[in-house]
Amino acid sequence: MLHPQAETLLRELLDAFQAKYPSADATRIVAVAHFADLSHDGQLRKSGDPYITHPLTVALYCAQSGLDEVTILAALLHDVVEDSGVTLETISEKYGPAVARIIDGVTKAAKGPGETELTYHKLLSRAASDVRVLLIKVFDRLHNLRTLDAMPPEKQKKKARESFLYADIAERLGMWAIATEILDLVLRILYPEQVEALLGRFSAPQLRDEAAEVRQRLSDVLPKHEVQVYWRPLGWFYDRAAGRLRTSEESSSYYDLLVLTEDLKGVYSAFGVIHRQFRVVPGQVLDFVANPKANDYQGLHTMIHLRGRHKVRLMSREMHRRNEDGVLHRFLEQQQALSYYRHYLDMLRQMTEERDLLVDDVMAHLAPRAPILVLTPAGDRIHLPQKATALDFAFSIHTELGLHMSGAVVNGQKVGLDHELKEGDLVEVLTSPEAGPQRSWLEVPVTVLARQAVRRALGRRIRQKASLLGRQLLEPHLEALFEGQRGIDGRVLSKIALPSEGVLEDLLYDGPKVLTRWIALDPVLEALRSLRRADFYAGFCPEVTEHDPFFQVAECCTPLPGESILCELQRAHGGLLHREDCARVVRARSVPARWAFADPVRTMELSMRAKDRAGLVSDILEAFRDLKLSLSSVDARIEGAEGLVSIEAVDVPLSTLASAGPRLRQVQGVTAVRWSLRRAH
Ligand SMILES: [Zn+2]
Numbered sequence: 001m002l003h004p005q006a007e008t009l010l011r012e013l014l015d016a017f018q019a020k021y022p023s024a025d026a027t028r029i030v031a032v033a034h035f036a037d038l039s040h041d042g043q044l045r046k047s048g049d050p051y052i053t054h055p056l057t058v059a060l061y062c063a064q065s066g067l068d069e070v071t072i073l074a075a076l077l078h079d080v081v082e083d084s085g086v087t088l089e090t091i092s093e094k095y096g097p098a099v100a101r102i103i104d105g106v107t108k109a110a111k112g113p114g115e116t117e118l119t120y121h122k123l124l125s126r127a128a129s130d131v132r133v134l135l136i137k138v139f140d141r142l143h144n145l146r147t148l149d150a151m152p153p154e155k156q157k158k159k160a161r162e163s164f165l166y167a168d169i170a171e172r173l174g175m176w177a178i179a180t181e182i183l184d185l186v187l188r189i190l191y192p193e194q195v196e197a198l199l200g201r202f203s204a205p206q207l208r209d210e211a212a213e214v215r216q217r218l219s220d221v222l223p224k225h226e227v228q229v230y231w232r233p234l235g236w237f238y239d240r241a242a243g244r245l246r247t248s249e250e251s252s253s254y255y256d257l258l259v260l261t262e263d264l265k266g267v268y269s270a271f272g273v274i275h276r277q278f279r280v281v282p283g284q285v286l287d288f289v290a291n292p293k294a295n296d297y298q299g300l301h302t303m304i305h306l307r308g309r310h311k312v313r314l315m316s317r318e319m320h321r322r323n324e325d326g327v328l329h330r331f332l333e334q335q336q337a338l339s340y341y342r343h344y345l346d347m348l349r350q351m352t353e354e355r356d357l358l359v360d361d362v363m364a365h366l367a368p369r370a371p372i373l374v375l376t377p378a379g380d381r382i383h384l385p386q387k388a389t390a391l392d393f394a395f396s397i398h399t400e401l402g403l404h405m406s407g408a409v410v411n412g413q414k415v416g417l418d419h420e421l422k423e424g425d426l427v428e429v430l431t432s433p434e435a436g437p438q439r440s441w442l443e444v445p446v447t448v449l450a451r452q453a454v455r456r457a458l459g460r461r462i463r464q465k466a467s468l469l470g471r472q473l474l475e476p477h478l479e480a481l482f483e484g485q486r487g488i489d490g491r492v493l494s495k496i497a498l499p500s501e502g503v504l505e506d507l508l509y510d511g512p513k514v515l516t517r518w519i520a521l522d523p524v525l526e527a528l529r530s531l532r533r534a535d536f537y538a539g540f541c542p543e544v545t546e547h548d549p550f551f552q553v554a555e556c557c558t559p560l561p562g563e564s565i566l567c568e569l570q571r572a573h574g575g576l577l578h579r580e581d582c583a584r585v586v587r588a589r590s591v592p593a594r595w596a597f598a599d600p601v602r603t604m605e606l607s608m609r610a611k612d613r614a615g616l617v618s619d620i621l622e623a624f625r626d627l628k629l630s631l632s633s634v635d636a637r638i639e640g641a642e643g644l645v646s647i648e649a650v651d652v653p654l655s656t657l658a659s660a661g662p663r664l665r666q667v668q669g670v671t672a673v674r675w676s677l678r679r680a681h
Contacts, residue, residue, distance in 0.1 A: 002037055005049060009056040016063035017072060029072055032095065033059075036076045039084040046150035054143060055079055061139040065325070071132045074102035078136055081107045101126060105133035106140065134169055141166040142178060145185040160189040167235070174296050177324040183235035187245065194245040198237060207251050214306050218257055221277045225270050228258040230313070256311040260320055264289070267300055267314045274312060279305040289319070291373060291381070291424075297323050372423045384421065387446050391417040394429045395450035402450060403457055406435040418444045436461065438547050440676070458549045462574045463505060465550035470504030473540050474528075481527055509571045512536045542567055542575065543596035546677055550574040551593075557582040558674050561601060562657035567593035579661075600651045603632070603678035606660070611669040612643040619667050620645050627660050642671075648678075 002010060010033050014026050036055055043051035059075035073095055080086045081103055088107075092100035105126025109119040126133045141163055148156050163186045170179035188195050201207065211229045219227040232254055237245045248254070259274075261267050267289060274280075284303035292298045299315040315323065371383045374393060384392055390410065394417070395402035405417050409428040421427065437457040445451045506514040515529045528536075544551050544565070551567070557579040559565050564580040568590045577593065578585035610616055617636045624631060624647065633648040652660075664673050 002034070003050045003052070006033075006037065006052045006056055009053060009060060013056060013060045013063050013072070016060060017069075020063070020066045021069075024069065028069065028095075029059075029076070032073050032076045035094075036080055039077075039080040039086050043083065045147070047147055048150075051079075051083075057143045058136065058139045061142065062136065065135075065139075067132070067135065070096070070098050070102070071135065074099045074106075074132065075136050075139065077103055078106050078140060098130075102130060102133050102136065105130070106137050131173070134173065138166050138170050138173075138175065138178060138182075142182055145182060148185070148189065156189050160186040174323070175325060176297070180233040180235060183238065184233055187234045187238060191245055195234060198234065198245055198247055201247060202231065202254060207254060210251055210307060211255050214310055215257060217306060218259070218274070218312070221273055222259060222270050225262075225266060226260040228260065229255050230258040231255050250308065252308045252310050256313060258320075259312060259314040261314065261316050263316050263318075267316055267319075270314055271300055271302065274302065274304060274314075281305065281309055284311075289315075293373070299323065372421065374421050374423070374425045374427050377426065377428050382427075385446055388421050389417065389444050389446065390415060390419045390421060390427060390429070391441065391444045391454075392447045392450045393421060393427050395445065395453055396447065397429070399453050401429055401431065402453055403437060404431040404433065404435050406430050406432040417441075436547075437549065439549050439552060459572075461549050462572070465548065466508050466574065467501040467504040469542055469550075470506070470508035472542075473537070474504065474507055476539065477528060477531070477536070509569050537591050540591050542591065542593045544575075544577065544593050545596050546598065552576055553674075554578045554582065554584070556584040558672060560606075560657045560661040560673065560675055561595045561597050561604075562654040562659075563661045564658075565593050565595070566590040595654060597654060600653045601657065601677065603648065603650050604652055604657075605646055605648050605676050605678065606664070607644060607646040607674050607676075608664060608667070608670050609672040609674075610643050610645070610667070611671070612638055612641055613669055616643050616667075616669060617645055620647070620664070620670075623660075623663050623667055624649075627656055627663060629656060629660070 010030070013033075014029065017026060017029060018024065033052075033056065037050075037052040040051040040055075045051055045054060055076045055078060058078065059072045062071045062075045077086075077091060077095070077099065081088055081091070088100045088104055091103060105123055107122075109115050109122055123133065123137065144159065145163060148159060151159070163182055167179045167182040167186065170176075170182060215227050215229050234245070237247065239246050259267075259270050261270055281303040284301070286301040288297055288299050288301065298319040299313045301311060301313050303309055303311050371385055372388065374382050374384060374388075376382060376397070382393060382396055384396060390408035391402060391405060393408070394405045407417060407430040408415050408419060409430065410419060410421065410425050412426075414430075437454050439458065441454045442451065442458070445454065503514070511533045512528055512531045513533070515525060544561075544567075551574060553559060554568070554576045559577055559579040559582075565577050566580055566582070566585050566587070567575040567577055568585055569575055570589070575593065578590070580592075608620055610620075617634075621634070629649045629652055631647055632650050635646045637644050661673060664670060
């Protein structure tokens with residue numbers, strides 16, 4: 001027997017479900033509601049209501065939103081695994097694997113270290129394959145927020161702070177009405193006084209009168225359409241960075257005008273009337289009908305002068321309904337067309353494959369603020385966060401595309417991969433088989449996906465290079481031991497019982513002592529093992545080629561190409577290049593290396609950092625004159641007490657660079673000389 005309150009909720013739930021699915025059988029829903037009731041038997045909510053009223057309400061929200069039976073069953077059962085002894089296996093057997101998977105997604109991870117991260121990871125990875133997980137989570141949070149009164153204030157605040165995420169998710173899924181309500185509830189809990197002050201402004205008679213008048217004047221010229229005053233939600237005033245609610249002097253900040261038309265044609269004809277009848281603020285027309293926003297919001301925006309400037313949004317009733325409901329509205333109709341959501345869920349899936357992701361990274365990706373929309377040559381719409389670069393774009397299309405990117409064409413102009421994209425750009429990615437990730441790429445992307453992909457690819461290339469160098473290091477020793485047999489192939493390696501590429505890597509970094517890990521009676525192995533470290537590395541001198549991510553220039557001494565260098569071998573980081581005379585280099589881990597750059601170096605930027613002083617730039621230029629270098633550009637600026645001089649030189653002989661370093665460092669006040677090669681494309 002259900003509690004009378006629960007009984008009422010169940011009846012509402014069944015009504016809502018059958019309104020959407022008139023011919024569906026509701027017996028499973030009734031059975032599951034009773035099963036959930038039994039599982040939560042004796043549990044009460046903080047408000048004193050029987051616990052079952054919570055899952056029933058969440059299920060009711062789902063039903064009212066038109067979600068399917070599986071979602072409703074999962075909503076009814078969403079707390080039983082966490083709060084009672086029922087296992088996921090039982091649920092899977094009784095109600096099917098889909099219900100169990102959704103519940104697993106919304107269930108907290110086991111208590112312990114990293115619990116929050118794990119819970120989060122679980123939620124996202126399940127959501128990636130089934131958006132219904134997120135929907136239940138959002139409704140679950142909505143009901144909890146609506147009934148938070150019963151909690152002590154501190155707990156309310158904690159819940160409220162956690163809930164920003166759910167407002168973000170709802171917004172990103174286009175569930176505008178729910179996002180607005182969640183944010184509204186959250187702000188009322190966190191900033192009660194500021195909210196009250198703001199609400200005071202909303203109810204000022206002067207503002208009300210003005211809004212009514214503006215509405216009327218618009219309505220007069222649009223007799224066939226419904227004109228509404230749309231009061232801005234509290235969330236609109238929330239300044240996330242400052243953690244407070246803004247108020248504004250301008251009355252028009254508190255509302256905008258909404259024109260609802262019967263159909264799409266009406267939107268454009270009403271727009272025409274407004275533009276003929278009123279003075280229009282130039283440059284404020286935004287057409288989200290032709291180009292919907294990232295969350296599929298549609299509408300035509302303009303701004304008119306009418307006792308101040310007022311934003312007017314025009315949309316059909318159908319668009320309005322979709323704008324409020326987002327993914328819910330489209331959930332069951334034409335799932336195939338949900339390319340945006342598929343893309344979104346696909347990103348979630350990729351993200352959850354990354355174990356080392358920070359929650360902040362995920363958040364930034366899950367709910368970027370005001371994303372921009374750019375277009376592929378085929379006309380596909382791609383949404384990226386603000387400040388996204390061409391490289392972000394390439395990775396958002398396909399990892400391989402990003403990894404072989406050499407540049408891009410944006411609106412017909414050739415640009416580098418660090419080019420920042422703007423709303424509406426048409427972007428084409430250029431690739432080349434030689435192109436590949438370099439260390440400098442790590443600075444380029446803003447999206448976590450691209451950054452992770454670059455980091456992984458760099459790690460791979462560094463490991464490959466390390467085992468290649470390990471092989472070069474080992475080869476002469478084996479040749480000597482095998483009395484002149486040329487080359488080492490897998491056969492020979494297996495003969496001396498070295499199992500893998502990984503061993504070559506170990507040999508490079510740690511020398512022959514790693515061989516003691518193998519117990520072998522092999523005489524070759526024995527001979528190698530007995531080599532002294534110095535003898536083992538004797539004669540080894542890796543070649544430093546352009547754009548090879550294995551090598552990195554040490555910050556302490558920043559050697560220029562051409563200068564004598566040591567390569568400090570650092571496991572997992574590759575080789576750190578120091579000047580031969582550097583005081584910081586760890587000599588025991590270092591080997592000599594040599595530059596194998598194309599000679600002359602075609603285009604190179606040299607930048608010098610120095611204490612700012614009169615005559616700095618001319619002294620530096622004089623040094624360049626002494627070196628007889630041809631400069632293609634010179635740039636100087638001041639940063640605080642420091643001067644930064646950047647010079648681009650072309651066709652620089654390596655021999656000149658060898659003397660350029662000492663000469664430039666001699667210039668009084670210069671603290672650092674850095675260089676970079678212009679990208680090879
Ligand atoms: Zn150094």
